[in-house]
Amino acid sequence: MVQAGDRLTDNQWNLDITKKHEELFVGVVGNMPNIGTPEFRPMLIRLAKDPRYLGFRISGRPKNRKLFSGSIWEDLQLTSNLGLTLDLLMNNHTANIGFDEVETIAKKYPDLNIVMNHVGGYPIDGENIEPNWSKRFEEIARNENVFCKVSALLERSVIRPYSFEPTDYRSVLDFLLAIFGEDRLIYGSDWPSHDGTGIRDFIHVMDLAEAHLSSLKYIDNSNPDIFTLNIGTGKGTTVLELIRIFERVNKCIIPIEFTKRRKGDVPFSVANISLALKVLDWSPNRSIEEACLDGWRWQLNKQ
Numbered sequence: 348m349v350q351a352g353d354r355l356t357d358n359q360w361n362l363d364i365t366k367k368h369e370e371l372f373v374g375v376v377g378n379m380p381n382i383g384t385p386e387f388r389p390m391l392i393r394l395a396k397d398p399r400y401l402g403f404r405i406s407g408r409p410k411n412r413k414l415f416s417g418s419i420w421e422d423l424q425l426t427s428n429l430g431l432t433l434d435l436l437m438n439n440h441t442a443n444i445g446f447d448e449v450e451t452i453a454k455k456y457p458d459l460n461i462v463m464n465h466v467g468g469y470p471i472d473g474e475n476i477e478p479n480w481s482k483r484f485e486e487i488a489r490n491e492n493v494f495c496k497v498s499a500l501l502e503r504s505v506i507r508p509y510s511f512e513p514t515d516y517r518s519v520l521d522f523l524l525a526i527f528g529e530d531r532l533i534y535g536s537d538w539p540s541h542d543g544t545g546i547r548d549f550i551h552v553m554d555l556a557e558a559h560l561s562s563l564k565y566i567d568n569s570n571p572d573i574f575t576l577n578i579g580t581g582k583g584t585t586v587l588e589l590i591r592i593f594e595r596v597n598k599c600i601i602p603i604e605f606t607k608r609r610k611g612d613v614p615f616s617v618a619n620i621s622l623a624l625k626v627l628d629w630s631p632n633r634s635i636e637e638a639c640l641d642g643w644r645w646q647l648n649k650q
Contacts, residue, residue: 349434350378352613353406355390362397372399376434379403383419391422395429402432402460405444414448423452427459435461437468446483453490460492462533465499466519472505473515476522488526495523496533501603509603544586548579548617551633551641561629579618580631593639 350361358377365372377394381387382405394400403426408414426433433452435444446467453461467487469480476484487493500516501509510516524532558578584592590601624630 348372348374349376349404353378353380355379355381358390358394358400358403362394362400365399374399374401376401376432377403378406380406382422383416387422388425391425391429391431395431400431402426402434402462404434404436404464406436408444414444415451420455423456423459427456432460432462435463437463437465446487449493450487450490453487453493457490457492460494461490462494462496463487464496465503466497466523467495469503469519470505471500471503471516471519473510473518475518481522484523485526488531491531494531494533495527497523544588545612546583546585546615546617547589548582549584549589549635549638550579550631551635551638553641554580554631554633558623558627558629558631561627565627574622576623576626577618577620578623579620580635581618581620583615583617584635589635589639592635593643596636596639597643599643 348361348365350357358375358379361375361377365375377400379387379391381390391403423433435449437444437449449461449463452459467484469476469484484495488495497520504510504515506515555578558576562576590603593599594601620631
């Protein structure tokens, strides 16, 4: 699992939460924006004591610090000594890491495994890869400690509307496979979910309404008290799964536009409804398919 956000405390939180589901998670790649600061070294040493901590991501150039300063070099050497992986976010934004930086780090630390995210930031257009890009990719691929991750394909695509045809991505993927090989071409996603979109708890509005009615009945029949009840289904569905379900049951196509994450967004948000099930005479009974059908029927009837 790759940590998307850059909050330092989430590194340990992800280790703690995944430990409860070791059958699902092989390990955690954290996010360490404080590289090059005095706080980095002790924190990384502590995290690395857990064998499930595999490395960390750098999402961009360190703020107010040179990328190749002495302290950052020292921290990269520590990362290599600990046997961890350096995960670099690649896109065409000026704040992010580029090929030159990747090659500099790879040559200086040949024992440090480096993962380039998002197909190296290449703007996929459905055509053969451009000569200038192919040359730089080939130069980078000669460094055996550099890996390329197939992730954020839609985000990297310049095709509009977004294409879901595998043939539009094949030329780039075939090229990367040829130069990196199957052992150094890896697969990932933007969010730590199987399709790269956030996991949420979607509930049918009637189940939500019935939960409120059950709450009123509980208040009428109980002594005064204050506590919190979470209302949901207790089951996670990715945003993209919800779209596909809606399209399937309503026989329609929904245009999709991927954009930057909202500030404060989290990869996983699912209600723990155990207390509500225990306290209220209530449980969610309707499926997500029913929610999509009824929601669209209501919208059509409004018109």
